[in-house]
Amino acid sequence: MQGAGLAKHRRALSTTKAMALRGCRPARRGVYSGLAQTISGNSNGKGDGSVPTYITLGKWTQQGIEKVKESPARLDAFKQFVKSAGGEVKGFYMVTGRYDIVVISEAPNDDAMAKVALATGSRGGVKTETLRAFTEDEYRKIVGSLP
Numbered sequence: 001m002q003g004a005g006l007a008k009h010r011r012a013l014s015t016t017k018a019m020a021l022r023g024c025r026p027a028r029r030g031v032y033s034g035l036a037q038t039i040s041g042n043s044n045g046k047g048d049g050s051v052p053t054y055i056t057l058g059k060w061t062q063q064g065i066e067k068v069k070e071s072p073a074r075l076d077a078f079k080q081f082v083k084s085a086g087g088e089v090k091g092f093y094m095v096t097g098r099y100d101i102v103v104i105s106e107a108p109n110d111d112a113m114a115k116v117a118l119a120t121g122s123r124g125g126v127k128t129e130t131l132r133a134f135t136e137d138e139y140r141k142i143v144g145s146l147p
Contacts (some may be wrong), residue, residue: 051106091104
């Protein structure tokens, strides 16, 4: 991603906190260890102790589909990386239609998810669209606070 595309992606991260999945490759010693150590904090900034949820819609790139048989190992490596960053993959689904996969995950905060997204997406196996999901309680609180 370069130039205007990177700037657009950064703006998207501030609202949707993109997370990549399919760019993961089989785990190699130390591949993500440095980044995982830089991610800290367990708050979503709201002070209520809740953990943000993210829904990621993904499509394999040409590179990703050419090596689709390696994707289970990439998924395992991704799950471990998310865990080392303080998050958790709650669900993974291969789907039919416009997207190839859907991932439901949690992360300690938006910064952690953005770092995971950037590190994983840079590997080139998947294009993603990540959505910050709000629970029903969060939704009611947001709507209830409107003027």
